[in-house]
Amino acid sequence: LPQVCGGSCGITAGPFSKTWSQTTGKVGASYQVDEKNMLFASVSSGYLAGGNIIGLANIYDPETLVSVDAGRKSRFLDDRLQLNIAAYHEEIKHLQVFIQSSTQSGINNVNGTTKVNGLEVEFTALPTPNLRLNGTLTLSDAKYGRYITTDTRFGGPGPGCDAVTKLCNFEGNQLNETPPYAFNLGAEYRFETGFGAITPRIDTYVSGKVDFLPDNYVTSRQKAYHMSKSRVTWTSLDKRYRVDAFVNNIENKDVISNDGLQSITLGQQALEPDNFVYYPPRTYGVRVGVNF
Secondary structure, X not given: OHHHHOOOOOOOOOOOOOOOOOOOOEEEEEEEEEOOEEEXXXXXXXXXXXXXXXXXXXXEOOXXXXXXXXXXXXEEOOOOEEEEEEEEEEEEEOOEEEEOOOOOOEEEEOOOEEEEEXXXXXXXXXXXXXXXXXXXXXXXXXXXXXXEEEOOOOOOOOOOOOOOOOEEEOOOOEOOOOOOEEEEEEEEEOEEEOOEEEEEXXXXXXXXXXXXXXXXXXXXXXXXXXXXXXXXXEEOOOOOEEEEEEEEOOOOOOOEEEEOOOOHHHOOOOOOOOOEEEOOOOEEEEEEEEOO
């Protein structure tokens, strides 16, 4: 249309035009207990504007967030061990969620307040000058607030939904793609030789179950899993040349990374089946690098 008119055609606002605004900020404080220990805390607010998906009549509202966190950063054993601990609490109002429905696909807002509580622990250790260990642990309790919606992915009211009104309340369900626990462990050792440094390393990642849709139905879930990877790196004495040999997903596990429902318009009649995307299978290779 603008190309035909050579401009905006005099249209400054469409039928779904709307404007939002919000002031956000962060206040934080830290206290250096001594040279090896620091305490910190902060309060912050976030904002995600509302909007509309072209072709759909529904306008979704802004999403707002208030987050509180506090923690401690410490060093021990002559600085050979660093330990960071942080706890946080988040309250999200009008959480924006994508709904895929035969008649109401689009972005909607969760009615109630979605609350997220978590704990993060991170450490780095150097038991010897050439040995390095690291790890992270995340614990999360993330549940939807009052969340009244429709769920037609089963060709009718889904499990737990009212058979008459066809409405569902996903309040208390686990937040999408937020496992209750996850941790990563890594180790590497550097061997010094007459022709350069050789450093083998291994990492493993462990995750609790992951739900990809707010109905938390078992067919749209990745069960708890673990994946490991390793590499061996050679670096020349002058650090100009580098060779990496690696293996990812050593276990060669099928792990779901994402789930996008197929629309009923794709020939699936009344059903909207899961359309999974997976992490790559076992992958190995060699990388060569040169610094100029």
